Amino acid sequence: MYDCQLYLVTPPALDPVAFAPDLARALDAGPVAAVQLRLKDVPDDTILRAIDILRPVAQERDVAFILNDRPDLARRSGCDGAHVGGEDMDAAAARTLLGDQLQLGVSCYDSRDLAMRAGEAGADYVAFGAFFPSVSKETDIRAPVELLTWWSAMMELPVVAIGGITADNCAPLVRAGADFLAVISAVWSHPEGPAAGVRAMNAAIDAA
Ligand SMILES: Cc1ncc(COP(=O)(O)OP(=O)(O)O)c(N)n1
Numbered sequence: 001m002y003d004c005q006l007y008l009v010t011p012p013a014l015d016p017v018a019f020a021p022d023l024a025r026a027l028d029a030g031p032v033a034a035v036q037l038r039l040k041d042v043p044d045d046t047i048l049r050a051i052d053i054l055r056p057v058a059q060e061r062d063v064a065f066i067l068n069d070r071p072d073l074a075r076r077s078g079c080d081g082a083h084v085g086g087e088d089m090d091a092a093a094a095r096t097l098l099g100d101q102l103q104l105g106v107s108c109y110d111s112r113d114l115a116m117r118a119g120e121a122g123a124d125y126v127a128f129g130a131f132f133p134s135v136s137k138e139t140d141i142r143a144p145v146e147l148l149t150w151w152s153a154m155m156e157l158p159v160v161a162i163g164g165i166t167a168d169n170c171a172p173l174v175r176a177g178a179d180f181l182a183v184i185s186a187v188w189s190h191p192e193g194p195a196a197g198v199r200a201m202n203a204a205i206d207a208a
């Protein structure tokens with residue numbers, strides 16, 4: 001059995017009030033290690049309102065609540081951490097904004113160099129991807145599975161795999177040493193609903 005856990009990233013353009021019961025049902029179908037709130041191109045007060053509504057749903061279930069892109073807002077709103085990528089800020093700047101206590105995740109795409117530097121700058125996990133074509137985010141990057149093998153053989157720091165991951169294609173990522181599988185559509189667009197999506201992903205992780 002591999003030690004790999006599910007990491008949920010929220011779907012785009014969500015209404016937090018309508019989404020909260022879906023999130024609760026998905027987490028109750030767990031285990032889920034973390035939820036990342038990922039809202040793009042919206043004002044700060046929209047992000048803060050979504051945090052107010054959704055953060056307790058995760059934290060009451062002992063699921064870490066991570067904010068995408070905005071370590072500054074994460075720190076002042078009770079989130080457990082923030083996730084940043086190359087277009088947001090570098091890992092050291094994010095660590096400074098978060099302080100010592102909150103978790104920092106850093107997107108490293110398919111770059112070994114970015115990952116090494118993120119680790120040195122105080123990341124709590126590095127993320128590689130996209131591993132497969134994603135309907136949720138356009139990207140030409142295709143991270144090879146060997147990146148996970150290389151990282152996990154060499155480093156203690158946890159590694160997240162993201163991008164087009166489904167119950168049908170995740171086994172090689174689990175076997176290659178991914179500590180977390182981050183998904184959007186495999187859960188939120190599952191034909192039988194998000195709880196079924198969580199159950200299918202966890203069954204596939206267990207079967208890997
Ligand atoms: C867990 C995780 N990994 C990677 C990403 C992608 O982050 P980024 O490259 O900053 O792109 P956006 O998500 O901001 O579009 C992520 N969000 N989460």
Ligand SMILES: Cc1ncsc1CCOP(=O)(O)O
Nearest residue numbers: 134136137163164183184185
């Ligand atoms: C945020 C992000 N970064 C790389 S791919 C991706 C989207 C992941 O969503 P999905 O699991 O639907 O491919």
